[in-house]
Amino acid sequence: MPPVALVDCNNFYASCERVFNPKLEGKPVVVLSNNDGCVVARSNEVKALGIDMCEPWFKIEKVARRHGVVAFSSNYALYGDMSARVMGVLRQFSPHQEIYSIDECFLGLSGFESRDLTAYGQDIRRRVKQWTGIPVSIGIAPTKTLAKLANHVAKRRAGYAGVCDFGALSPRALDALLDSIDVCEVWGVGRKITRRLESLNINTVRKLKAADTRFVRQQFSVTLERTVAELNGTACIELEEEAPNKHQIISSRSFGKAVETLQDLNEAVSSYTTRAAEKLRAQGSVAGSIGVYILTNAFKPNEPQYQPSLVVPLVKSTDDTRHLVQAALHGLKRIYKTGLRYKKAGIMLMGLEAKENLPGTLFDDPAAEARSARLMRVMDAINGRMGQDTLQLASSGIEKTWRMRRGAKSPNHTTDWSDIPRVMA
């Protein structure tokens, strides 16, 4: 089995904030979810304070401030761009890369077997840190599931300096190590499965590794059987080097304050659809239908609740923002009820297909389609150069009073000309 490395950025969002703000080094940093709702990323110092992931910010703000915790609103433009930089550096270390999430990627290491992989891992760490400022941890093992665990060890256990190669351990040492890790840390073992495994006295990774595969398949699923095989060093989950195009694109956001009017909802749905349509065009797809939904605030049980949704099919699959917005607003009008306080709206583009494969139909109007394609190209080009929403549909609104709160957002250091950091000597 050629070894696989899982490279995972440490406290990614918090680390991104630190790169351009070095005085945060050593200080507790949290990043909050949209609308500054919950904690979604914590620096090690925050973890040491005992603040949990997903803790609602308003509950802990006072205590946290007293401990000097610095809080940021999420800045996905920054994180996305920093992620692209990290992945770019990592690509130099192996021709086989699978970007698994914004802060994790697998590197296939076939052909590197004869090298000292721990040292190679240290090279990777050093270069990523030096070139991007982001600290990473690396786990190396014969299968993806084991590489995930190796990464867990590299990150959590002292003495590994951020790189752990299971291949460098003797079978006995590896089993001892796996025996010290809770079964819930295994990739693909969630809370429900953990509970059932524990009731069968399978509470460590080593015990799951030793489990009878037939029994696992009978009691659980073929997926967990695959996990057991992976723990035993048989690779069952392949490296997916080419990121498959998305099958659906969702764009949804909570509002900064409760929204009541159809006008405001129209603006929000129009804006979200615009954003989703940009992503749709960026991947060269067209959508066959669009779903729209609105929600009242479920955390206010005294207020009347309403969570409708509707899918609007399109006559012909399209990537034209105007047609998509028109369909979304048509759907919104059908589900909207007055007298309610809405908390969130969202849209979902579905039935995605590659635009170039879309067969022509007998009743097409090629001239109109060419015009639409030209218009969308111009819109994307202007917004790409001059900034998001420089050119937008009027239905998206100008003031956007419903917009979410992002009071403590850091500047877009890497994606906006006016936010480029200046260094003074």
Next chain:
Amino acid sequence: MIIIKTQREKLLEPLQSVIGIVERRHTLPILSNVLIQSSGNELALTATDLEVQIRTKTRVEESREAQSVTLSARKLYDILRSLPGESSVALESKENRLTVKAGKSRFSLQTLAGQDFPTVAASSDQGVVLKLAQKNLKALLERVQYAMAQQDVRYYLNGTLLSVSGSQLTLVATDGHRLSYTTETLTDEYDKAEVILPRKSVSELIKLLAPTDEPVTVTLRANQAEFVFGSIELLSKVIDGKFPDYTRVIPTTYNKHLTLNRMDLLQALQRAAILSNDKIHGVRLLLSKNNLAVVCTNNEQEEAQEDLDVEYNQEAIDIGFNITYLMDVMNHLTSETVVCSFGDANSSVLITVPGAEDRFKYVVMPMRI
């Protein structure tokens, strides 16, 4: 009270005619029932899904007083079918129960009152009434039916256009990617009339029309189409919408023609289709001097190529299609040969039958492969 006493076949046959439209999943429980009405020597069975209604009338030997009852069509059908042939069957109703008796078998079934059954009456509008042989209407429907859309947002495509003008009866179906057109000259002249007949009515008609010269009387009304043939009356709602202008998409100026043996092409397509992409079902047609290559490739880079000897010495053509659209038309034609006419690689192909070019046309849009 006995509703009817007759041979099993006398009841099974008309029930078979109506059962096709009884929905297995329905909103109104009574729609899974069949309405049985007897009056004098006549026995009538009716089923409906509120869109199509089929009614059959049979003559029975013994005369009875007027009665009507409804019960599960599927259960009655399964019972009758499983009884031995030539059995004598009696249906007896009592309060809200119906008993089926045959030989030593007895089945007691639940019923609902006959007057609650949602029958549709023929509307008072006279409409245009035309008459043709059952086999002709059946053939016309079969020739176009497969091109209808299925559950399309453009609801007016989920059916077949029936249009009469003068002595011409024209049927058109399209799903936006392909279109089938057929027309027939009737013996009489009629006023102009047009309806879009829903999918289900089309497929039921094809099933029920007999391949005989017996006539079918067709009444086209503003919101209804009625077909009366043999002992069957089929009453259908029509789709309220405007059918697209099909004359605009049927090419008239193509000059690259290719005559092919229909079965040879069909079999080549069927073999090549084994290696066509599961999702887009593409096929490439490469037409060069006296050769037509039919090429399919799939995601695994596997490839099938079928070469057909043809008479062709015009410009070479390289064009892609959805292979099922081509197989559909070849499957539903009966002629020995077909003619394919091409424009350029981005325009549709026109498929006709030699000697009947005006009576049948099939247009398919190409796809990029």
